[in-house]
Amino acid sequence: MIPTLNEADNLRWLMPRLTAVDEIVIVDGQSTDGTVEVALAIRPDAKIIVEPPAGKGAAMRTGMAAATCDLIIMLDADGSMDPAEFDSFLALLCRGFDFVKGTRYGCGGGSDDLTGLRSLGNRMLTRLANLLYGQHWSDLCYGYVAMRRDAVRRLCLRSTGFEIETEMCVNAVRAGLRIAEVPSHETERRYGQSNLNTFRDGWRVLKTMVRLRFAGPLEQPEPDVAPADPLPALTSAE
Incomplete structure (x- = not known):
């Protein structure tokens, strides 16, 4: 699932590398640089949703709701997240975890993009999140995430901006999901400028x-239960 806003040049690098996936969902914020056309030219089977630009979080929520595969991976469109790492995320989902988040600080991970200020801020926010939620995360503000589709409803996401990455993590804890981190290496954005404001x-x-x-227990949605087959009508002979 990829949120996009004027990422045509980056998609020319990214889309050909998405060969081993069953479904691509792109939520585009009315790009004016041909982002949608580039995506469809490379992957005509991609599911494209165009909506007014309301923020990364809003786009991700739309994309997760539209996904139909059992396992979902969230990927930035800027080419900073390598699809070659998919197997590491999927392996942990297949081992029984519900929610797998990338970390740039784990053994084998790293970043070519983080400035000193952003790295310091991320470490401080991560430390506070660990204190508040009793976790041992090493990287809070990183959007390379994979999850089971049946976990999406349980996250009860509401965020519209970049803070959705944090909301996903803390609500995964509040919902009692099985969480894992996996090392990931972030490269620099390949083209264009980021919309992130530190x-x-x-x-x-x-x-x-x-x-x-301090919001209280997370209200979990009712499970989907298929209606029972009706009992056969009895006849007088029975």
């Missing part, structure tokens, strides 16, 4: 994790 989005992440910590 201070604005860091503040939104902080508010999200604190608010949810």
Whole structure:
């Protein structure tokens, strides 16, 4: 699942590398650079959803709701996340985990993109999240995530911006999901400029994790239960 906004040049690198997936869902924020056309030219089978740009979180929620495969991977469109790492995420899902998050600080992980300021902010936010939620995460603000489709409803996501990455993590804890981290190497954005604002989005992440910590139990949706087959009608002979 890929949210996009004017990422045509990056998709020319990314889309040919998505060969071993059953479904590609792209949620586009009304791009003006031919993003949708590029995606369809390379992968005509991609499912494209175009909606007004309301933020990364809003796009991700739309894409997760539209996905039909049992296992879902969230991927940034800028080429910083390598599809060659899919197997590492999927292996942990197949071992029974519900929610697998990438970490740039694990053994084998790294980042060519994090500035010193962003790395410091991420480490501080991660430490606070671990304190608030009793976890041992090494990387909170990284959107390379895989999960089971049946976990999407249980996350009860509401965020519209970059803070959705934090909301996914903390709500996975609140929902009692089985969580794992896997090392990932982030490269620099290949083309264009990021929409991330260090201070604005860091503040939104902080508010999200604190608010949810004291929001009370996460209300879980009712499980989908198929209606029972009706009993056969009895005849007088029976």
